[in-house]
Every structure is written in C-alpha cells, then in structure tokens.
Amino acid sequence: MIYRAPPPSALLVEPLDAFTAVFHRPSGITHLLVPPAPQILAVLTEGLTREALMQRLAAEYDLADADPVALAARLEELVDAGLIRAE
Amino acid sequence: MRHRFDVRIGPAGFRVGSDWRAPVEQLAALYSDYPKPENGVPDFTVRLTAPRPWRRWLRPSVAIAGDYMLPEAAPLPLRHGLLAAEMAMNLQMALGWRRHLLLHASAVEKDGRALVMSGESGAGKSTLAALLATRGWRLMGDEFALVHPRTGDVHAFPRLVSLKNESVAAMAAEVGEARWGPLLAGTPKGDIRHLVPGPAAIAAMDTPARPMLLVFPRFGFAPAVRTVPPSEAFVRLTQASTNYTALAEDGFKALHRLVAEVPSVAIDYPDGAAALALIDELVP
Numbered sequence: 218m219i220y221r222a223p224p225p226s227a228l229l230v231e232p233l234d235a236f237t238a239v240f241h242r243p244s245g246i247t248h249l250l251v252p253p254a255p256q257i258l259a260v261l262t263e264g265l266t267r268e269a270l271m272q273r274l275a276a277e278y279d280l281a282d283a284d285p286v287a288l289a290a291r292l293e294e295l296v297d298a299g300l301i302r303a304e
Numbered sequence: 305m306r307h308r309f310d311v312r313i314g315p316a317g318f319r320v321g322s323d324w325r326a327p328v329e330q331l332a333a334l335y336s337d338y339p340k341p342e343n344g345v346p347d348f349t350v351r352l353t354a355p356r357p358w359r360r361w362l363r364p365s366v367a368i369a370g371d372y373m374l375p376e377a378a379p380l381p382l383r384h385g386l387l388a389a390e391m392a393m394n395l396q397m398a399l400g401w402r403r404h405l406l407l408h409a410s411a412v413e414k415d416g417r418a419l420v421m422s423g424e425s426g427a428g429k430s431t432l433a434a435l436l437a438t439r440g441w442r443l444m445g446d447e448f449a450l451v452h453p454r455t456g457d458v459h460a461f462p463r464l465v466s467l468k469n470e471s472v473a474a475m476a477a478e479v480g481e482a483r484w485g486p487l488l489a490g491t492p493k494g495d496i497r498h499l500v501p502g503p504a505a506i507a508a509m510d511t512p513a514r515p516m517l518l519v520f521p522r523f524g525f526a527p528a529v530r531t532v533p534p535s536e537a538f539v540r541l542t543q544a545s546t547n548y549t550a551l552a553e554d555g556f557k558a559l560h561r562l563v564a565e566v567p568s569v570a571i572d573y574p575d576g577a578a579a580l581a582l583i584d585e586l587v588p
Contacts, residue, residue, distance in 0.1 A: 229553065231560045236535035240556040247542065247556055249535060
C-alpha cells in the first residue's frame with residue numbers, strides 16, 4: 218500500500234511549540250499535530266510504502282527507535298483525519 | 305418597523321427596528337454619543353417583534369429577528385427589551401461579521417497596545433475590562449475583540465458593557481449613575497445592567513491597537529498566573545471565535561500570527577482588586 222500526503226500547496230503548516238498547526242486547504246479543517254505526524258506529512262509528499270516511509274523517517278529525522286506498530290497507528294490516524302491517502 | 309434606531313459601534317453599523325417605543329428609546333439614550341452607520345447604510349438589521357400579534361400588548365414579549373437568527377432563541381418580556389436588542393446585535397456580529405477574526409473576548413488599550421481577555425461566561429472579562437477602564441485603560445470592548453486578518457491589529461467594538469449580578473454593585477462604586485442603563489432584574493442571565501463606555505472609548509473607537517498580551521481569566525480562585533503555550537492559546541481562541549471556521553485560511557493565518565507574536569497567560573483571581581494587581585504586575 219502506498220501512503221500519500223497532499224502537495225505542500227494544499228497545506229499551511231505552522232509549528233507552534235510541541236504542537237504544529239496545520240490548515241488543510243481542500244477541507245478548510247485545522248489540525249493540531251505532534252511528532253511524528255508533521256514529519257510524516259513532509260516525507261509523504263511523494264507516495265511511499267510504510268517500510269520506505271520508516272526508512273526515510275529514520276534517515277531524515279533521526280528516529281532511531283522507530284516502532285513499526287506505532288507508525289502504522291499514526292498512519293491510520295492521519296488517513297482517518299483526511300490528511301493522507303492510502304492507495 | 306414602527307420605531308427605529310441606527311448606530312455604529314466600531315466598524316459595524318446596525319439598524320434596530322422595534323414594535324415598541326421603549327427599547328428604542330433606551331438604546332437611543334444609552335448610545336447618544338455614538339455615530340450613525342457610514343453613509344447611513346447599516347451592516348446589520350435587527351428587529352424586535354412580538355412573537356404573536358397580541359403579544360404587542362398582552363403580556364408583551366420580544367422576539368429577536370434579523371439578518372442572522374437562532375431559531376431556538378426564546379422571547380423575552382418587554383421589560384427586558386434592551387437586553388433583547390443587545391443580544392440581537394451581538395448575534396449579528398457573531399454569525400455575520402467577516403471583516404475581522406472575531407474573538408469572544410474583552411479588550412482594553414494603553415499606549416497603542418491592547419490587552420485581550422478571553423474566557424467563558426462568568427470568567428469576568430466584562431468586569432475586568434470595565435475596571436481597567438477606570439484605571440487609565442481605554443475600553444475597546446467587553447464582548448468581541450476584532451483581529452484584522454492582514455495587519456493583526458485589534459479593532460474596537462465598544463458596545464454597552466453588560467454587567468451581571470455582583471459586578472453591577474462592584475462597578476456602581478466606580479462609575480457615576482449617568483452612565484448606567486436600567487436594572488434588568490431576573491433575566492435568563494441574572495440581573496443585568498448596561499454601562500455606557502466612557503467618552504474616550506467612544507471617541508477612539510476607530511483607532512486599532514497592537515495586541516500585547518492575551519489573558520485567559522478565571523474568577524473565583526486564589527490569585528495565580530500561568531504561562532499559556534501558543535498551542536493552548538490557539539485552541540482556546542479557535543473555540544472563542546465565532547467566525548474562525550467561516551474565515552477559513554484567513555482565520556488560520558490571523559490566529560496563528562496572534563498566538564505566535566503575542567504572549568499568553570491564564571490568571572486566576574478571587575476579586576477585582578486581585579485581578580488588577582495581577583495585571584499591574586504583568587503589564588507594568
């Protein structure tokens with residue numbers, strides 16, 4: 218399965234503190250995200266499998282103890298929130 | 305409508321029409337120093353009407369109608385007609401205003417910088433704003449703070465200050481009788497009295513201010529101050545805004561800018577004097 222985030226032009230991303238505020242232009246909905254959700258959105262602008270996403274997050278964001286089960290849960294949440302698509 | 309009253313409060317022009325003379329006469333007296341809508345054209349129209357024709361005379365009661373309405377709003381007795389008018393005007397702003405991000409908050413200004421106070425009903429934002437207005441601050445509004453989506457400035461909406469229950473007596477000691485409206489006893493919100501903002505607040509109502517501090521007050525607790533992180537302020541203010549969703553991207557940008565640029569604090573206070581002392585410490 219390929220996971221894909223909207224193109225950068227579809228999102229306004231504003232880091233606040235531990236939270237990042239994201240405005241999703243197509244839906245007009247505001248989301249408040251905590252890591253690794255903003256990083257997932259950034260990496261998934263090109264569609265990736267979960268395994269490929271795991272590698273990219275580990276390489277680019279130093280997620281040494283990345284947990285595949287936790288990542289699957291985060292991806293499911295982002296799909297449910299309408300922020301990424303599973304194809 | 306048989307009786308009519310026009311007024312401009314900050315950037316918003318209103319026309320109030322009424323089946324009865326009394327509410328319009330009270331509005332005209334209390335808003336006597338306010339300007340009329342720009343070019344005579346109001347932004348909003350409000351109607352105070354009888355829910356049934358016989359209710360104009362027989363146990364008269366006032367239903368609110370206007371450009372924007374809440375279907376479940378219950379009629380008020382005619383003796384509370386002034387409250388009905390104020391509620392109707394607030395409702396038009398809350399549901400219809402689009403030129404600014406509208407925060408359910410009071411605001412006061414000093415030296416061009418604004419203190420914005422947002423809280424649930426009963427948090428004391430009206431009382432605090434009215435108190436600060438007797439201590440050298442300019443009242444910008446007790447109900448809505450208008451944040452300009454481009455500049456980030458706070459614009460004033462200095463309607464009559466609506467004070468409830470114990471706050472009425474507390475403020476009566478501070479402000480002379482001439483600036484008070486009638487006591488509206490036993491309303492759904494308790495005993496209410498409206499206070500006319502001072503001449504300086506009305507004269508300067510077209511002058512915006514830079515927000516300098518966001519305050520989330522809570523009445524009835526021992527004095528305490530807590531720094532509020534931007535994300536918490538962001539969430540609280542999306543909930544305190546009546547038009548955040550309607551403004552879409554402009555609302556997001558305006559609110560993000562506000563919480564990113566302006567520090568936020570939550571304050572607990574047991575009484576007005578303690579609140580004033582806390583604010584004096586925060587804004588020396």
